[in-house]
Amino acid sequence: MKKLKAEEARALVRGLLGKDVDVRLNKGRNKIRHYKGTLSEVHSHVFVIRLRDDIFDRISCSYTDLICGELQIKPQA
Numbered sequence: 001m002k003k004l005k006a007e008e009a010r011a012l013v014r015g016l017l018g019k020d021v022d023v024r025l026n027k028g029r030n031k032i033r034h035y036k037g038t039l040s041e042v043h044s045h046v047f048v049i050r051l052r053d054d055i056f057d058r059i060s061c062s063y064t065d066l067i068c069g070e071l072q073i074k075p076q077a
């Protein structure tokens with residue numbers, strides 16, 4: 001995956017607002033979590049994904065996570 005710039009990351013997330021997404025989150029030390037949910041909120045520095053079928057009901061992520069590659073987000077097929 002190519003490196004994103006800040007505005008590209010924000011545009012990507014804004015385009016997915018309200019859509020179902022697959023999320024891959026690298027939590028470090030070989031801990032990778034996969035989530036399915038809906039991108040529910042977009043703010044200036046973070047965005048919120050409402051999860052389905054998980055212990056937690058939502059996660060908040062920063063655009064920095066997306067730019068650094070710790071977070072991968074794509075629309076569900």
